[in-house]
Amino acid sequence: MSNNRKTLTTAAGIPVGDNQNSVTAGSRGPVLIQDFHLLEKLAHFNRERIPERVVHAKGAGAFGYFEVTNDEISKYTKADFLSEAGKRTDMFIRFSTVAGELGSADTVRDPRGFAVKFYTEEGNYDLVGNNTPIFFIRDAIKFPDFIHTQKRHPQTHLKDPNMVWDFWSLSPESLHQITWLHGDRGLPATLRHMNGYGSHTYKWVNDQGEAFWVKYHFVSEQGVKGLDVDLAEKLAGENPDYHTEDLYNAIDQGDFPAWKLYVQIIPYEDYKTYKWDIFDVTKTVSKKDYPRIEVGRMVLNRNPENYFAEVEQAAFTPGSFVPGIEASPDKMLQGRIFSYGDAHRYRLGANHQQIPVNRPVNEVNNNQRDGYMAVDGNGGSSPVYEPNSINGPAEDQTKKSSPFEIMGEADSVAYDSEDHYTQPGDLYRMMSADEKDRLIQNFINHMKPVESDEIKLRQIEHFYKADPEWGERIAQGLGLRVPEGVK
Numbered sequence: 001m002s003n004n005r006k007t008l009t010t011a012a013g014i015p016v017g018d019n020q021n022s023v024t025a026g027s028r029g030p031v032l033i034q035d036f037h038l039l040e041k042l043a044h045f046n047r048e049r050i051p052e053r054v055v056h057a058k059g060a061g062a063f064g065y066f067e068v069t070n071d072e073i074s075k076y077t078k079a080d081f082l083s084e085a086g087k088r089t090d091m092f093i094r095f096s097t098v099a100g101e102l103g104s105a106d107t108v109r110d111p112r113g114f115a116v117k118f119y120t121e122e123g124n125y126d127l128v129g130n131n132t133p134i135f136f137i138r139d140a141i142k143f144p145d146f147i148h149t150q151k152r153h154p155q156t157h158l159k160d161p162n163m164v165w166d167f168w169s170l171s172p173e174s175l176h177q178i179t180w181l182h183g184d185r186g187l188p189a190t191l192r193h194m195n196g197y198g199s200h201t202y203k204w205v206n207d208q209g210e211a212f213w214v215k216y217h218f219v220s221e222q223g224v225k226g227l228d229v230d231l232a233e234k235l236a237g238e239n240p241d242y243h244t245e246d247l248y249n250a251i252d253q254g255d256f257p258a259w260k261l262y263v264q265i266i267p268y269e270d271y272k273t274y275k276w277d278i279f280d281v282t283k284t285v286s287k288k289d290y291p292r293i294e295v296g297r298m299v300l301n302r303n304p305e306n307y308f309a310e311v312e313q314a315a316f317t318p319g320s321f322v323p324g325i326e327a328s329p330d331k332m333l334q335g336r337i338f339s340y341g342d343a344h345r346y347r348l349g350a351n352h353q354q355i356p357v358n359r360p361v362n363e364v365n366n367n368q369r370d371g372y373m374a375v376d377g378n379g380g381s382s383p384v385y386e387p388n389s390i391n392g393p394a395e396d397q398t399k400k401s402s403p404f405e406i407m408g409e410a411d412s413v414a415y416d417s418e419d420h421y422t423q424p425g426d427l428y429r430m431m432s433a434d435e436k437d438r439l440i441q442n443f444i445n446h447m448k449p450v451e452s453d454e455i456k457l458r459q460i461e462h463f464y465k466a467d468p469e470w471g472e473r474i475a476q477g478l479g480l481r482v483p484e485g486v487k
């Protein structure tokens, strides 16, 4: 053995004398329990897995930076990392599919997660979006049921189009997102060839205390490209990690992918009068009404050094806001603000923010102590309570979030708009003839295995209401007729 190799050690740093033969009682005798290296090795191996994410389990990540390109953004937000052109902030991104398990194929029709962590000087800002500007549902209370339909059937353990279309046909607010999903953008060529969206409306507040509503759009500099359906199927078999590999190789070869970040700024008072509820995540806000304003540029220039440490253990939450960026009353967003931290505490533990990929670059000062894996010194001898007279960290009232006026009664009520058809219909009508053909074929292929005609007809009614031609074409492709009562 050459002398410049490091000595193999146990986790306690003890040099290992033999890593090929366990210690036995005599050369043909049983293994001795005193072989602590063997015991540690087997026991640690059993504990290598942590729970995979209940959604977005399969993902790829990369590090990079975000650079502000527009000096005017501070008119709308006091967020320090957006304060002036040229300002750079390190960031980490994780792309993911939604429904598949950790080992599932990349090239499937599914939204892609687009989760960005900005390591700002005022703490981590997480923008946990998708490659779609909208979502299937608009109230967090429906999310676990919705995801159950996307996962495996409780008996067969198979993906089940009956569950999927039963739920979607009974949740017409999903029509906009499923139209998007069955179009060309629902199956991206690579992770580099897709846009990213914050999806929800968020609130920005400037240093005068003025508030604005904001929608985020990351536009790919590589262009937006879809993957041919037949090629995608072939790749899913031949190279299920096709997208993961493409991203890694591009960065490895110095071909750094980049996105421009734009925002739509919606004046605060407009939420009361705009033709759509801007807090309803199944709707978009027109670019004609609120044009995109450039904010900056995101460049991915470094691969993770270790997948588990940095990608699997990455913990994003829409509840990680920095001063100048706040929540809106979007019910989905509100539910998510609970859900992600809860998922991390379960998957990674109470101290998950101490894991290097999740650790902020600025100093952390709070009165939270102890818990499993408190590995950052646990606050040392500093104070552990507040108020105190021993010079502990104090709040800064200038960083308080802005007020939002509320009226009405506490109740379980739906969003006002029951118009689930205008925006999907517009999306359909915007498509070229070829795109429409592909969209319709994708729907037909996906709906064909559904056993119940009742479910198919219920969904056809939604297509028909969005655009009669669309409904007729899908009905025909499925060998059905649009019911007379619908016309």
Ligand code: HDE
Residues within 6 Å of the ligand: 053, 054, 055, 056, 059, 094, 095, 096, 112, 113, 114, 115, 128, 129, 130, 135, 139, 140, 141, 143, 198, 199, 200, 281, 314, 315, 316, 331, 332, 333, 335, 336, 339, 340, 341, 343, 344
């Ligand atoms: Fe998520 N989502 N989600 N989601 N989501 C998770 O967080 C959840 C939603 C999104 O790369 C989970 O750490 C609820 C919309 C991304 O690590 C979980 C609702 C959007 C990722 C969770 C939504 C997303 C997740 C799974 C309805 C786009 C991957 C484990 C209110 C705007 C982040 C975890 C990563 C992951 C919950 C809806 C995007 C369970 C309850 C809308 C990109 O907490």
